[in-house]
Amino acid sequence: MQVNSEWKPTIVAFCCNWCSYAGADLSGTNRLSYPANVRIIRIPCSCRLNPMFILRAFQRGADGVILCGCHPGDCRYTTGNYYARRRMTLLFSMLDYLGIERARTRVEWVSAAEGAKFAATMNDFVQTVTALGENRRLEDLRCKA
Amino acid sequence: MQGVKEKAIELLRSKSVDRVVGWKAGEFFYDLTPAVFTSVPEVEQSFVWSVFCAANLSKYLIAESRRGGKVAAFLKPCDTYSFVQLVKEHRILRENVHVVGVQCAGMCDMETIRSHGLSAVTSVAEQDGALRVETLYGARTLDRKDALGEKCRTCKSKKLAVYDELLGEQGCDEDNGRFLEVARIEAMTPEERFAFWRGELSRCIRCNACRNVCPACSCETCVFDNPDSGLRNKAAADAFEENLFHIIRAFHVASRCTDCGECTRVCPQHIPLHLLNRKFIKDINGLYGPYQAGADFDTKPPLMDFTLHDPEPSQAAVRGGGV
Numbered sequence: 001m002q003v004n005s006e007w008k009p010t011i012v013a014f015c016c017n018w019c020s021y022a023g024a025d026l027s028g029t030n031r032l033s034y035p036a037n038v039r040i041i042r043i044p045c046s047c048r049l050n051p052m053f054i055l056r057a058f059q060r061g062a063d064g065v066i067l068c069g070c071h072p073g074d075c076r077y078t079t080g081n082y083y084a085r086r087r088m089t090l091l092f093s094m095l096d097y098l099g100i101e102r103a104r105t106r107v108e109w110v111s112a113a114e115g116a117k118f119a120a121t122m123n124d125f126v127q128t129v130t131a132l133g134e135n136r137r138l139e140d141l142r143c144k145a
Numbered sequence: 146m147q148g149v150k151e152k153a154i155e156l157l158r159s160k161s162v163d164r165v166v167g168w169k170a171g172e173f174f175y176d177l178t179p180a181v182f183t184s185v186p187e188v189e190q191s192f193v194w195s196v197f198c199a200a201n202l203s204k205y206l207i208a209e210s211r212r213g214g215k216v217a218a219f220l221k222p223c224d225t226y227s228f229v230q231l232v233k234e235h236r237i238l239r240e241n242v243h244v245v246g247v248q249c250a251g252m253c254d255m256e257t258i259r260s261h262g263l264s265a266v267t268s269v270a271e272q273d274g275a276l277r278v279e280t281l282y283g284a285r286t287l288d289r290k291d292a293l294g295e296k297c298r299t300c301k302s303k304k305l306a307v308y309d310e311l312l313g314e315q316g317c318d319e320d321n322g323r324f325l326e327v328a329r330i331e332a333m334t335p336e337e338r339f340a341f342w343r344g345e346l347s348r349c350i351r352c353n354a355c356r357n358v359c360p361a362c363s364c365e366t367c368v369f370d371n372p373d374s375g376l377r378n379k380a381a382a383d384a385f386e387e388n389l390f391h392i393i394r395a396f397h398v399a400s401r402c403t404d405c406g407e408c409t410r411v412c413p414q415h416i417p418l419h420l421l422n423r424k425f426i427k428d429i430n431g432l433y434g435p436y437q438a439g440a441d442f443d444t445k446p447p448l449m450d451f452t453l454h455d456p457e458p459s460q461a462a463v464r465g466g467g468v
Contacts, residue, residue, distance in 0.1 A: 051396050052368075052389075059385050072453065082451035089458040090399055090428055090448070094392060097330065097424050099339025107458040137339050140385040 009063035009129040011038045013122065014053065016046045018076040019111045020068030026115030034122035046070065046107075047080035051091045054105070058138035064104045064129035068118070071109040081109070100137050103128050148312055149194035149219060152245060156217050157185050162243050163214035166202045168193050174268065175255040179205055181216075194219075196271055199252035199294055201407050203228040203237070204360040210238040218242060221249040222316060223296070225306040226403035226439030227360035232307075233442055234401075236363055246305040248313025254294030254410070261287060296406025296419065299323035306440055323404070327423050346387040348414040355408040355418050361398035361438075368393065395421040400429055400448040403439040432456055 015021040021042050027034065043049060046069025057065050067088060075081045088107050096102040108121045153165045169180040169191040177197050182188045201224045209216045220228055225246060231237045258266060258278060265281035269292075276287040301323055303316025330338060356362045356369065369376050369390070376390070395402075395418075404426055408418040429436055433447045433455065 052393060055385075055389050055392060059389070079451065082453070082455065083448075085455055085458065086433070086448055086451055089432065089456065090425055091392075091396060092458050093428050094395065094421070094424060096335070097338060097421075098342045098388060098392065099335045099337075101335050105458075138385060138388060140383060142383070 007130075007134065008035075008037045009126060009134070010061055011035070011064045011066065011122070011126055011129060012057040012062040013038050013040045014043050014046075014049050014065070014067045015040050015110075016069040016076075016081075017042050017044050019070040019074070020108075020118060022112035023068070023110045023114050023118040026112065027119040028115075030115045032116060032119035034119040035126045038122050038126065045075065045077055045080040046084040047077075047087075049084060049088070051087065054091065055138065058100075058135060059140040060143045061135075061139065063132075063135040064106070064125060066106045066108060066121075066125050068108050068110045068121070071111055074111065095138075100135075101132055103132055104135065149245075149247060150188065150192050152312060153182065153188045153192055153217070153219075154185055156243070156245075157182070157188060161215070162217040164209060164212075164216045165192075166205050166209055166216060166218040168198050168200060168202075173255075175266075181205070181209065196253040196269060196276065196289070196292070197255075199254070199296070199410055201227055201358075201360060201405050203231060204358070204363060206237045206242055207231060207363055210241040214241070216242055217245055219245050219247050220305070220308070221247050221252075222303050222305045223249075223300070223403070223405045225308065226302075226437070227405050228439070229306045229442060230401055230403055230439035231360060231363065233439070244307055244309045246308030246311040246313075246315075248303065248305075248311070248316060250289060251293040251297035251300060253289065253292040254297075256415075257294060258287065258292050261285075261291065294406075295409050295417070299406075301404055301437075324423060324427050326417075327420055327427050330420065331424075342388070343384065345416050346391055347384065348416055349387045349390065350414060351390065352413060354411045354413065356394060358407045358411045359394075359398060359402075360405065360407070361401045361403070362394070364397075368397070391418065391421060395425060398422065399425040400436070400446040401438050402426065403437070 015024060024040055046067055049067055054065050069081045069084060072081055092102060092105045095105060106125055110118050153167055156162045157165060165182045167180060167182060168177040170193055171178040175197045177193055179200050179202050182192060202218050203224050206218055232239045263278055263280055266278055267281060268279045270277050276289050276292050278285050278287055299321045300319055302318045304318055305315060330341060368374060402422045404422060406419050412418060429447045436447055
């Protein structure tokens, strides 16, 4: 039985191992807080993100998906984030075209030194998605508990 | 265009090619099906060139160009783009193919003909630029323009990207407003867009016809055939899976799709799948500069390329839709 039933969105954050994942760590060691409903998934590079991962996240109940990678020009593998940038631009545009609000998807470049930016980004993103409400357009009812 | 069948006979008779890829009648006279011909009698008996030859033959050349010997194929302007794209991806062995370019006035579609109130059609023939449609209830003449299938109504170009010999004249790019429908959907609110696509995609029966016919969908192992994906050849169970299948399929061919329109033509449920591909093409044109897949042999597809100053996904929200 739920007594305090204030709804909180589920956010999936895909973070590049070499920058944003360390940035999240830094925001923790700096005692900056970001909402606990952000679930971080570590990936080796922002361009590892298969578009299917994003759809899967929505299927299994995510209300927003964010990709954090190295700033353009700073990719560990030189060019990965440039490819990711083009792919995500097109994918998010396509999701928008199918009626999944654009504000539910975001790409943000966060370096390992930007703990504060990481926390601020997550706070802002959670706020945006909370305002949008629950994801009902790309969910799989069978995956809802 | 006259002389297509004669050309097939000539090529086989002179032994300059071993096989010819063309069309033969299917179940009905209007659902022509691609076929491979190896002998002159075969061509004489069943080769068909008519106003229903919409099928794009380039995908068949992936297998045919690797079977040894020389193969000839009849390619319409839109088919040549798929052909070039597949050569570029090292799928078709160019040296084994003799491309006979065929200029095309647009291919007709039985659904469109029926939409003019005609039923029980027994034959359709071209007569001096018009279509003579014979039905059990009498004959009528239609303008060819009024009988075209969707992919031909919004034809992008009559220019052949490649050919070894040409029947008819080389054409030029055309503007038939192929992005108008995409722009109309973009102008809707998210709720309306969602409702529109639900209405279309919920009809999907996952027959995989769009994937099987698509020249760009020619991976030897497809993600949708992967037994671990949970998606293998099964009917889409709910709204999510219907969306997932079509988003992923469109994304996998993005920047390689030549907009040949075959996906929509073969869809038994009449889902306008080309609108998904055209959205990607429109975005790519607007964000990364005009690009036509398969127009040449050396440019990189935009998703396999980048520049240092590409627009950010957040900016694209503003720029992508408006272009």
